[in-house]
Amino acid sequence: MRYTYRPGCPVGASDLRTITMTYRTYTGQVRTGVLIVAREHASSVVGLFRQAFEAGFRINRMDNPNLWKGDDVQMMAADNTSAFNCRQVTGNASGLSPHSYGTAIDVNTRRNPYRAANDVWYPSNGSRWIDRSVDDVGVIRSSSTITRALLRSGGIWGGTWADPDYQHFEVG
Numbered sequence: 697m698r699y700t701y702r703p704g705c706p707v708g709a710s711d712l713r714t715i716t717m718t719y720r721t722y723t724g725q726v727r728t729g730v731l732i733v734a735r736e737h738a739s740s741v742v743g744l745f746r747q748a749f750e751a752g753f754r755i756n757r758m759d760n761p762n763l764w765k766g767d768d769v770q771m772m773a774a775d776n777t778s779a780f781n782c783r784q785v786t787g788n789a790s791g792l793s794p795h796s797y798g799t800a801i802d803v804n805t806r807r808n809p810y811r812a813a814n815d816v817w818y819p820s821n822g823s824r825w826i827d828r829s830v831d832d833v834g835v836i837r838s839s840s841t842i843t844r845a846l847l848r849s850g851g852i853w854g855g856t857w858a859d860p861d862y863q864h865f866e867v868g
Contacts, residue, residue, distance in 0.1 A: 697732065697780070699766035705782035705796055712780055712798050713738040717745050719755040719777075722833050729758025732780035734798030737867040741779070741801070744845050744867070751841035754833045756804055768795075772819035772863075775806035785812075794866055801865045803842065804834040808862035810854070828862070836862055 701709055713735045718728055733741050748755075756775040764771040766781050780798040785791035794800035802810075809822035817826055825835060836843055836855060842865075843853050850868030854861030 698762050699764075700732070700761045700781045700783075702782055706792065707734060707782075707797050711735050715742055717742060717749075717758070719745065719749060719758055720752065722754050722756050724754070727758075729755070729777070730760050731758060731778065731801065732760075732798065733801070733867070734780075737799060740849055740867055744842065744849065744851075747845040748840075748842040753841050754804075756806070756834060768793075769818060772802070772805035772810070773821050775804060777801070777803045777805070799867050801867070802863040803836060803865065805863045807832060807834045808836045808855075810861040810863055811859045813859060815859075825862075 697709060711734060712732055715731045715733060715738055716728060717731070718726055721727055731741060755777050758777045761771055761778050761781050764774065766783065768781060768783055771778060779801045780795060782796040783793050785793045806819055806822040807825045809826055810818045812818060817823060824830065825832065838855065846853060846865050852866040852868065854864030
C-alpha cells in the first residue's frame, strides 16, 4: 500500500487485508491477482469472486494499485480491477471515495465506464462501452453473476445510479 495508503485515511492499515485470488482473463487464461479490502469484508469478497470465477466471469487484470502509484484515472485506463485506494472521488475533489474504506471494488474498469458528477466519462478509452448494448466479455450487467451475488449479500452496484458507475461495487 505504498502509494494507496496515507496518513489521514479513514481506515487503519491493520484493518485492511490483501486477498490473493484466481481469476479468468478476457482470453480465458487463469491468473492470480490481488485485491486489498477491509478486513471485515475479506471473506465475503472471496466468496463473491469465487462465484464469478466458477460461472466463467472474465476479468482483464487484478494488479496492485501501486503499479499506477494509486492514480485512479491511469488504473481505470489500464482496465485494472482493484479495491482499496485512499483517495477522493474521481471527478469530484470534495468527496472521499468509498475505496478509502476498503469497501468498494471497481471491476473491468475500461469495459464498465463511470460517469462522474462533472458529466465526464472515465476512463476516456472506455467510451465504446458507454453503450450498454455492446456485448463484450467482461461487461457487467444486472444479470451478471458477480452483480447478482453482490446484491444477494446486501451490496450495492453503481450501474443503476443516475450517474452510472458500471464498474463499481460496494460490499455490504
